[in-house]
Structure formats: C-alpha cells, structure tokens
Amino acid sequence: MQRDIICYGWIPNLTGDIFLMDPFKNKKKFFSIDQYSNRIPVTFLSEFGSSENVKVRPKIFSDNKDDIKNENELIVYILDKEDTKKLVKWYVFINSGDVGEAYKLVAYIDIIEFDEKGLIKFVAHEPENDNSTITNEFLNQIYIDIRDIYHEHTHHDGDSDGDAADSLIPLSIDSKDEAAAIKGILVKFQTKIVTYHKRIKQYINVIDKSKYITVAVEKIRQASGEYLYAQNFVAFYGDRGNINITVYQQLFSNVIQSMSVFLEELNAKYSHETSVITKRQNKLLLVMTIALVALTLATIILGYFTYIKPN
Amino acid sequence: MAVCNSIIQDETILTYYRDGKDIRDDDVEIVNELSSIGLMKKGISLKRKVVTAKTSTLGLKLIS
Numbered sequence: 001m002q003r004d005i006i007c008y009g010w011i012p013n014l015t016g017d018i019f020l021m022d023p024f025k026n027k028k029k030f031f032s033i034d035q036y037s038n039r040i041p042v043t044f045l046s047e048f049g050s051s052e053n054v055k056v057r058p059k060i061f062s063d064n065k066d067d068i069k070n071e072n073e074l075i076v077y078i079l080d081k082e083d084t085k086k087l088v089k090w091y092v093f094i095n096s097g098d099v100g101e102a103y104k105l106v107a108y109i110d111i112i113e114f115d116e117k118g119l120i121k122f123v124a125h126e127p128e129n130d131n132s133t134i135t136n137e138f139l140n141q142i143y144i145d146i147r148d149i150y151h152e153h154t155h156h157d158g159d160s161d162g163d164a165a166d167s168l169i170p171l172s173i174d175s176k177d178e179a180a181a182i183k184g185i186l187v188k189f190q191t192k193i194v195t196y197h198k199r200i201k202q203y204i205n206v207i208d209k210s211k212y213i214t215v216a217v218e219k220i221r222q223a224s225g226e227y228l229y230a231q232n233f234v235a236f237y238g239d240r241g242n243i244n245i246t247v248y249q250q251l252f253s254n255v256i257q258s259m260s261v262f263l264e265e266l267n268a269k270y271s272h273e274t275s276v277i278t279k280r281q282n283k284l285l286l287v288m289t290i291a292l293v294a295l296t297l298a299t300i301i302l303g304y305f306t307y308i309k310p311n
Numbered sequence: 312m313a314v315c316n317s318i319i320q321d322e323t324i325l326t327y328y329r330d331g332k333d334i335r336d337d338d339v340e341i342v343n344e345l346s347s348i349g350l351m352k353k354g355i356s357l358k359r360k361v362v363t364a365k366t367s368t369l370g371l372k373l374i375s
Contacts, residue, residue, distance in 0.1 A: 060354075061354050061355045061356070061357055062331075062354050062355060062356040062357075062359075062361075062363050063331035063332075063352065063353070063354035063363040063364060063365035064331050064332055064333055064354075064356060064361075064363045065330050065331050067356050067358070067359070067363070070358075071356060071357070071358045071359075073357060092357070094357050094358060106357050132360060133357070133360070135355075135360075135362075137353065137355050137362045138355055138357070140353070141354065141355050167346065167347055167348055167349035169347075191347075192347055192348065195344055195347055195348055196348055198317075199321075199348060202315055202317060202318055203318075205315075206314055206315075206318070209314070211372055211373060211375060212318075212373075214372060215369060215372055215373055218369055219348060219349075222348070222349055223348075
C-alpha cells in the first residue's frame with residue numbers, strides 16, 4: 001500500500017523572507033529539463049509541462065565512495081507558475097543501471113504550504129508497490145536539499161563536496177498538527193545545547209593542541225549562529241506553536257551568552273598559553289646566549305694559549 | 312589536560328568514516344551526535360537503501 005508522510009520543516013533565516021532572492025536562477029546548479037529529457041520517463045515529461053517552471057539537478061545522495069561510480073540521482077523541481085521562486089513539487093529519479101535506460105522514480109513530494117518566514121509543510125509519497133523507500137533519513141535528505149536551496153550558510157561552512165553541513169535540520173516528521181511540529185522543531189534546537197556544550201568544553205580543556213582551539217572556535221561560532229536562528233524561529237512561530245515565547249527567547253539568549261563565556265575562556269587560555277610559550281622561548285634564548293658567551297670566552301682563551309702563550 | 316577518552320572515541324569514528332562509508336549499527340548513536348554538530352554528514356544510498364556517513368571538512372581538522 002502506498003504511504004504518504006506529512007513533514008514540517010523550517011528553512012533557517014534571519015530576514016523573515018526567504019523569497020527575497022530567486023535561488024533557481026543559479027545556472028551552474030540548476031539545468032533545463034530539455035538537457036535531461038532523454039533520462040526522464042516520457043510519462044513524467046508530459047506531466048511536468050513547460051520547461052520554464054521546471055529545473056533539474058543531478059545529485060548523489062550517498063557518501064559511500066563505492067556508490068559514486070554506479071549510483072546517481074536526478075532531482076526535478078517544479079516551481080509555481082505565478083511565482084517561480086517558490087517550489088511546489090520535488091521528484092527524485094535514480095539511474096536504473098543500464099546505459100541509455102531512462103531513470104526510475106524513487107519518490108516525490110507535494111509542498112502544501114511554504115510561507116515567507118520559512119515554514120514548509122510537505123507530503124512525501126512513495127511509488128506504488130514500494131513502502132520501504134521513505135525512511136526518516138531519506139526525509140532528512142529531502143529537507144536538506146530544499147533547505148540548501150533557500151538557506152545561505154552564513155553561520156557554518158559547507159563540506160568539501162559543496163553540500164551544507166549536516167548540522168541544522170529543523171524538521172518534524174509525521175507530527176499530528178502544525179503546533180506539535182513547531183514544538184518538535186524547538187526540541188531539536190534544545191537537544192543540541194547539551195551536545196555543543198559537552199564537545200566545546202572538552203576541546204577547550206585540551207592544552208597545547210591548536211587543532212582543538214580551531215575546532216572549538218568554529219563550534220562556538222556555529223552554535224551561536226544556530227541559536228540566533230532558534231530565537232528567530234520562536235519569534236516567527238511561537239504563537240502558532242502555542243509556546244511561551246518569552247521563556248524560549250530567554251533560553252536561547254542564555255545559550256548564546258554561555259557561548260560568549262566559552263569564547264572568553266578560550267581567549268584567556270590562549271593568552272596564557274602564549275605567555276607560557278613566550279617565557280619558554282625567553283628562557284631558551286637566555287641559555288643560548290650564555291652558551292654563546294661561554295663558547296666565545298673558550299675560543300678566546302684557547303686562542304690565547306695557542307698563539308700568544310707559546311713563549 | 313590530556314585528550315580525554317571521549318575525544319579519542321570521536322576521533323576513531325571520524326577516522327573510520329573519513330572517505331565515506333555505510334553506517335555500522337553500533338555507530339548510529341555517535342554518528343548522529345557528531346552529525347548534529349557538523350563534524351560529520353549523513354547521506355543515503357537510494358539504490359541499496361542504506362544510510363551512509365562521511366567526516367566533514369571540520370571533522371577532518373580534528374584527525375589531521
């Protein structure tokens with residue numbers, strides 16, 4: 001039996017309008033359906049219609065290097081005819097394995113709501129006779145793909161493949177209604193407070209290893225950025241989620257404050273480490289100077305006895 | 312303070328998934344945790360229906 005799963009996600013943003021710019025204008029990232037028409041099954045080509053509101057992007061969802069040779073996907077984005085910045089449908093096709101064969105549909109989603117402040121509600125559908133494709137991890141990947149289109153990663157770097165870091169996934173799967181989904185997304189932000197604190201504290205406590213300092217600074221920046229987003233999420237959707245906005249705003253504000261404390265601790269420690277290193281270097285310099293003076297004296301004395309004293 | 316066991320455990324995982332692999336059942340929890348703070352990223356093989364993971368650029372800095 002075919003399964004439909006409803007998800008709510010939030011595209012993290014600070015502007016309050018994710019449609020300010022048209023993300024689908026990027027010609028290096030999105031291609032015309034005409035360029036891939038030989039790979040998409042004919043029935044879908046007629047369903048997709050005009051190429052003006054259809055974009056295609058090849059992608060590999062797997063991180064296993066062995067899959068890269070024989071597995072690749074095509075994502076088809078259907079945009080709103082009236083407003084081509086707005087995504088309304090998302091399809092993923094996979095290569096069948098035979099050269100020249102059309103790709104086959106893996107799953108597709110219908111976007112039911114997509115508001116300018118970033119909340120998105122979508123239904124994921126599996127093809128008939130296949131009820132094992134849409135797992136939570138696959139839904140995460142669908143969300144990440146859409147998030148990356150609209151969200152510019154101003155608070156953390158992308159990975160080496162150019163995809164966004166996997167850290168920010170405010171997605172609620174199979175929630176009973178919008179209010180429950182908003183609460184579910186808040187819980188996701190809250191859960192990470194512990195993880196960030198635990199790791200950052202450990203990295204700060206390691207002495208004499210610059211790589212931990214680098215990573216700690218990056219994590220502090222990333223966590224602070226995420227909690228700024230969390231504050232925005234509360235401001236945008238607190239009412240619709242029936243939550244106490246003041247309490248959550250204060251909570252995330254405190255977390256950002258505690259990140260500043262970590263940064264101060266790191267600065268103090270780094271200054272201390274630097275001063276310890278400077279003292280060590282001064283001591284070494286002193287020893288070397290004494291040794292050099294001793295060597296010079298020894299050379300003079302030796303010279304005296306060798307060339308002057310013979311008589 | 313020396314490097315604690317927890318960091319050593321993280322680095323073992325980051326090293327194992329350096330180039331991208333299928334997630335082992337025993338690693339699910341720690342991979343989820345490391346992914347949630349951007350030290351790893353997860354993916355999926357739609358053909359094999361298996362979850363995969365790879366160490367992120369920042370994660371690589373920890374094991375350099």
